[in-house]
Each structure stands twice: as C-alpha cells, then as structure tokens.
Amino acid sequence: MTTTTLRTATAARVVDAVKVYGVGDTEVRALDGVSVDFPAGRFTAIMGPSGSGKSTLMHCAAGLDTLTSGSALIGDTDLSTLDDRRLTLLRRERVGFVFQAFNLLPTLTVAENITLPLDLAGTAPDRARLDTLIDTVGLRDRLHHRPAQLSGGQQQRVAVARAFAGTPDVVFADEPTGNLDSRSGEEVLRLLGDTVRRTGRTVVMVTHDPVAAAHADEVVFLADGRLVDRMPSPTAERVLDRMKAFDGRGGGRS
Template sequence: MTTVTTTRTAARVENAVKVYGSGDTSVRALDGVSVGFPAGRFTAIMGPSGSGKSTLMHCAAGLDTLTSGTAHIGDTELSTLDDRRLTLLRRDRVGFVFQAFNLVPTLTVAENITLPLDLARGKGSREWIDALVDVVGLGDRLHHRPSELSGGQQQRVAVARAFAGRPDVVFADEPTGNLDSRSGEEVLGLLGRAVRQMDRTVVMVTHDPVAAAHADEVLFLADGRLVDRMEAPTADKVLDRMKAFDGASGSEGVRS
C-alpha cells in the first residue's frame, strides 16, 4: 500500500525494504513500505509481533539503515549522509523516547532535560525549556536525581529531554511499556499536548490500543507491509482492528 500525503512531512520512507540475514535464514522485516509522518501530528504504529513496526521506526529515525528504498527527515535523505552528519542530524533534528528511560543517573532533572542542548553546545531558549518543564509538571523536581523519581516522573523527564532541542520529529518506542496505567496515561497525555499545544511531531510504536487512541492516526503493519490506517482512533476500534489480524489469512496483504 502506497501512501500519498499532501501536507508537509517531518519524516518519511519510500519503498522501504529491510532484510536481516541472507539466504534461507533471511527475514524481510520491511517489504516495500511507503509512508509519510505529517508535521504537527501524533502518529501511532501498531501491528502483531514481528510485523516490522519497530524496524520501520528505527529506519525512519536513522538508527538503522534500509536494504533498499529511502528514508528522509524533512527533505534530507538519510542514505546520503556519512556517519558524522547522520549523528549530527539525529542530535539536532530528531528526539527519542524509549521504554527504558535512559536518563543519566548522575545528572539532575534539569541537567537531563538540557543534555541535548549541552552536547550541541547550544544554549537554546530559556522560555522554551521553561514551557517544557511546565508542560511535564516537573518544576518542583528540577534538582532531584533520577533515582529520587517514580517511573512515570522519569519518563516525563525523558519526554522533556526529547523535545528540548525542538527537533523536527520525536520517535517514541513503547514509551509506556515500563509504566503503570496511571503513569502511562500521564505520559501519553503529555505527548499529545506537545503535539497540539506546542506544534510538535510524534511518531510512536506501541502494542497497546489504549495508547494508540491518543494519536491522531494509527498505521497498521503486518508482515512488513502497511495494510491499514485509522483516523481519529478509539481504543475499541483499534482493538477490533488488531483482533482481525489473528484470524487473517491472506486478506488485506496480511500473510499467515
């Protein structure tokens, strides 16, 4: 399924193919995926285990390379960049939120949030950082270390850090996977507010229909192919669509 978008895309892949291994043991994790992630929108990627959703995110973000096809951040094609320029692009134009919070334990909350700016030797905007701190609700925790925070608070720090440099797009890989339902809802609400109130762009991989319901649109992958998409998702609608994969056999591009 080829996706055509008319709005500005923060990131996109075209005819993306990713093959791991070779010969009889090779695995085709992505099988000709073309999709754009619109700027200023919250997109979720879902699919059964092994569908290629994390591979798609990693290749779109420049964390992994495609076997064939192209990946772009804005108008920049990632395959044209050498290692140094790709590292700089990921630092300056891409934010990441992972299931494991990946905070630096020796730094305070404030220092963790501004770490991308410090690494880039950029001061950034004090007003922007203050606005982020306000949105994530951590104004009274800025001098704490990660070990002094709950899991939900640590993930909120990670979200603020991801947005600190005003990247073109933030990729979130199962960002609520290590959180209880209440903390997870807080983090998902935070990602949604960053998109809608601060004009940010988020692409999130998740297996959770409740999490996907926070997005503006859900993309569904199966066997490395884009097989469906859903605007204005609800948890029930997403769950029903995911259940359809269990009994699918060759329909809508889903292979058993």
C-alpha cells in the first residue's frame, strides 16, 4: 500500500474517536466518541474550554498520536492501517504542521527551512510554485536570513510556508498565534486564510482565541471530549458568546 493522494471532499476526519489516558482512578477520556470531518479546501477551527480535547483531536487526526478506539483518516487512508514507516511517509507527503513554537531549525536559512520537507523527501521543488508561496508569505527579502534574525511573526510565516511547501492535503495548526502579538497574529491568520483560498488546500487550526477562530470558514466546538456544536461563517462575537455558554455551565475539564 502506498500513500498516494486520494482526492475526496473530506481532507481529514475522525469516526467514533475515543482517546483514553491513564487507567483506573487516573483514567481520563480526552475524546469520547467524536465523529467530525474537515472538508477539503476549507479552513476549520477547533475550539473548546481548557481540557475539552481539542489538541488531542488534532494530534490524533494528524497521526501524531493514536486513538484508543475509532478511526482517523487522511483522505481515504485509515491511519490505523499504516505501520510506522508508512505513517511517517504519509505525514511527510500529505500533511503539513504549524506549531505555536515555530520549530524552525536555527542553523538553516529561511529558504532552507521552507524547503526542508521537500529535501527530506528527496523531492525537487516546483520553482514557480515555491516562488509564489514565498511571495504570498512576504519573505522574498529574508530568504538568506536565519531564524534568530527574524521577528516572531516572520518566523511563523516561515513555518506556514514550510507547511505548504510540499502541497499537503491538509495543514494542521496548533495555536499558531499563541506566541505572537496581536498584529503579527492577525497577519499569520490572514495568511492561512489567503493560502486556503488561493491554493484550495485545507487548514485545521486549534485555537482558544475567538478573534483567531473568526478567520476560519467554520468552527467546531468540543466540550468534555465530545463534539457539541458547529458554527459556519463565524464572527468573533458569536464565537465568544458560544464560549461564554461553556463557562456558564462549567463545561470542559480544566
């Protein structure tokens, strides 16, 4: 079996996803029967109170963690059917990642950090497409700089470019603006949205910030490890109101 891309209307999904940590008295059900799809070509945000399971959902959907039961799929590929080698290949070829902490290699230039997934895969970049990506993230004049010479916002733009460099089916972003000031965060969020619209790629973002979530096409809400709501065309005000409802009922594990 190979990790050949299978184009479907759903870029990623989980079905009856259960994730249990610990045993006995220390058991925690981080995910409790979640089924959710992430449509191709769309920007989806995952929100919920602290401890609701949103990061666990993202990690399991992306193949960074395994489910206790249920299924996680990228396109039509069930991740549980892959051995470690094939799972590594799938993550390299079909999935991109943007993390809160940037995770750039300090000894590499901006250009080298962006093309790192392609270099690891032994794949020659499409120069025209790479040039367009570099211009989209606004880093043309920083290609020969190293991460330490960049602002936090610029480093995260490098991370976004790296995530999209290998033409992944889906990019998972875990609190991508968590280490940024509001202005830099706004630039990164606009960049994620613009890239989805320009390239038809898919982004799934975990965030606690209603303003960040408002950049998405849809928000899915978790509470106590369960999917409890979906909100198309979100605004910051509507998302904030929804989150206040969780606070009002004490939803979510701390």
